[in-house]
Amino acid sequence: TTIAGGPSKKGDRADGPGRDATFSDNFDLTFVPDTCALLIVDHGHRLIRQISLKQENCVHSESGAGVNFVWPWIAAVVFSCWAGLLVGFIIRPYIMPNEVFKFLNINKSWMCYLMNLGRQTRMHCFDNRSAVASPALKYLR
Structure with missing residues (x-):
C-alpha cells in the first residue's frame, strides 16, 4: 500500500501484489512493531509504502x-x-621499587614519638577514668 506520494499524490492506495512492486536504489526501510508492518521510504520515486x-x-x-x-x-x-x-600487581614492583620503603623501618619510625616520663600531663576526666578503671583494678590485685 502506498501511504504517501506517487502519481495520484494521495495516500492509502493499493498497489497490488508485493512481488510486482518496484523500488529505486535510494530507499530506507523501517519496521513498525505496533502495526506489524514495514515502511519503505522510496526517495527515487518519492513514495512511502507500507508492507x-x-x-x-x-x-x-x-x-x-x-x-x-x-x-x-x-x-x-x-x-x-x-x-x-x-596488570597493576605485575607492574607495581617496577613503578615503586622496594628501596622506597626502607626508610619505614619499624624500630626507627617511632623514635620521634617517644614519651618523656619526667613530664606529666593534666587529665581532664580523671573521675571518669577512675570509675572505669577501679573495677578492673580490683581483679588485678
Whole structure:
C-alpha cells in the first residue's frame, strides 16, 4: 500500500501484489512493531509504502531483549577490572621499587614519638577514668 506520494499524490492506495512492486536504489526501510508492518521510504520515486506482515512473524519478547544487551557490558566491565588488577600487581614492583620503603623501618619510625616520663600531663576526666578503671583494678590485685 502506498501511504504517501506517487502519481495520484494521495495516500492509502493499493498497489497490488508485493512481488510486482518496484523500488529505486535510494530507499530506507523501517519496521513498525505496533502495526506489524514495514515502511519503505522510496526517495527515487518519492513514495512511502507500507508492507503489512503476518502477525506470527511479528511476535517478539520484550523481556529478553535487554538481557542480551546488558550481559556483554557487565562481562566487559568485570573483565577489565580483573585485567587492571592483574596488570597493576605485575607492574607495581617496577613503578615503586622496594628501596622506597626502607626508610619505614619499624624500630626507627617511632623514635620521634617517644614519651618523656619526667613530664606529666593534666587529665581532664580523671573521675571518669577512675570509675572505669577501679573495677578492673580490683581483679588485678
